[in-house]
Amino acid sequence: MKALVLSGGSGTRLRPLTHTSAKQLVPVANKPILFYVLEGIADAGVTDVGIVVGDTAEEIRAAVGDGSRFGISVTYIPQHQPLGLAHAVRTARAWLGEDDFVMYLGDNFLLGGISAQLEEFRIRRPAAQIMLTRVPNPSAFGVATLDDTGRVRVLEEKPEFPKSDLALVGVYFFTPVVHAAVDAIQPSARGELEITDAIQWLLDQNLPVTSSTVDGYWKDTGNATDMLEVNRSVLESLAxxxxxxxxxxxxxxxxxxxxxxxxxxxxxxxxxxxxxxxxxxxxxxxxxxxxxxxxxxxxxxxxxxxxxxxxxxxxxxxxxxxxxxxxxxxxTPAPRSPQAHRLILGDHSKVQIRS
Known part of the structure; x- marks a missing residue:
């Protein structure tokens, strides 16, 4: 069993912080989000970890090193363009070989880890196993529709009119058959190879795709509001x-x-x-x-x-x-006079000023 951690991407929703730093290394409770991901993988007993990196590769390498501090062995896999989650799987194909693997998005925070889900996958060994959670804004995520028996029927990526409120958590378990699915799909309208399309291909081939619903705390830390919320959640567990x-x-x-x-x-x-x-x-x-x-x-x-x-x-x-x-x-405080605001702001900044 291997783990594939995705740590590419430009982090546009966290700008301007991510103009100069990898979004996966923005800390909550003074520890980078990526470190929580790697600790969760190690706690589940997976030690062979590939980290897909992009433009911030050197920063990720400097922070994580060879992985020994987490009890894992890390291989870095360059992805020259962030062309979708399924593209990341294709990029890592040679390293993954014929092994089962868990794919974990490096900016996702999942309280409680993945040990239980990994054990379930090992016992049942479906073609794919996904994790779902109910969200108030499903159109911002990949969305799953289940039938009356709870089986996965349809997956859609960021649908304009979602058929359910079940969003895909950024943790996926796969057997090697997913590589055939990745090779079979075409880029979506936004020019990316979507992992939802690959899983849907598995469903269309009548291959087993199972799911579990996350009852605990999960956040996609893509923006400042969610980062602050995760920070709050982690701090609450401090001794x-x-x-x-x-x-x-x-x-x-x-x-x-x-x-x-x-x-x-x-x-x-x-x-x-x-x-x-x-x-x-x-x-x-x-x-x-x-x-x-x-x-x-x-x-x-x-x-x-x-x-x-x-x-x-x-x-x-x-x-x-x-x-x-x-x-x-x-x-520092602004001068009291003249009554004016002096601003030096980077691209994509957001500022609220009392008028």
Whole structure:
């Protein structure tokens, strides 16, 4: 059994953060989403892992290395253009050989891992096994329609008029017969080889395709809102820990993690929250569901329900909430006069300003 992890793609919905960073390496609770994926694969007992990489290949390689830190062995598989999930399977064909495999999208977060689903696949060994979850906006996903007995009948990729609210979770289990399906399909209207079309081909050949419904927490972390929600979910499971320095004038309330080397001075931190190593928090308030990365400075400021990446400084800002702030950012108060906003923004930025 092998695992194929997809870590290409440009992450357009997370711009401007992903102009300079792989979307799979954007952290929640100070750990990249991709690391949760690899840990889940290792926990399921799969150690032979291929990671499909694109333009951010060097960054992914630098972060993951040979995989030994996760208890796995990693092979990197270049995909020169992101032409669909089925195209990624085709790209990895030589490495996959005739092995069964699980394909896991590297920007998906699935609480509870995949061990149970993998064991079910090994026992039943259908041509394909998919995971489904009910969503309020199925037209944004691949959608499955089941018959009255619960068997998979039809799959559609981002349909304009969905026939059900069952979305495909970004984890798929396949036997080698999927390669024939990938070779048989044509690019979709958006120019991609869709994995839903490949699975539909299997169904049309009367090959067994099974499904299970995910009752636990799952998110496709494709945008800032979902990243903040995943961050909240992970932080809620934290066990409080303090390995940094906290002075007598500071207060830690609830599930708060202070990493080694962090310094907290005259501040109040209400959990769940995590403060990374080397970060200094002084005269500030950090509210629930906030993760602050390594080597940051937060002074005379308030921040809540936010993600702050490494090396950022926030100084003298009264209130920040529901925000994602990238690496090496400087956030300071604007001059009180003249009454104007001075902005330096990258492409595809979104800014909300009080008028």
């Amino acid at each position: 409080p820990r303090c390995e940094g320095a906290v002075d007598d004038e500071s207060e830690l309330v609830g599930r708060v993690v202070i990493e080694k080397g962090a310094v907290i001075v005259r501040s109040r931190i209400v959990g769940p929250a995590v403060v990374g190593g080397g970060t200094r928090v002084e005269g500030s308030y950090i509210g629930p569901f906030t993760s602050v990365g390594e080597d940051c400075t937060i002074a005379d400021s308030e921040i809540e329900y936010s993600i702050v990446l490494a090396g950022t400084a926030i100084d003298g800002v009264r209130r920040i909430e529901a925000s994602m702030i990238g690496r090496q950012v400087r956030v």
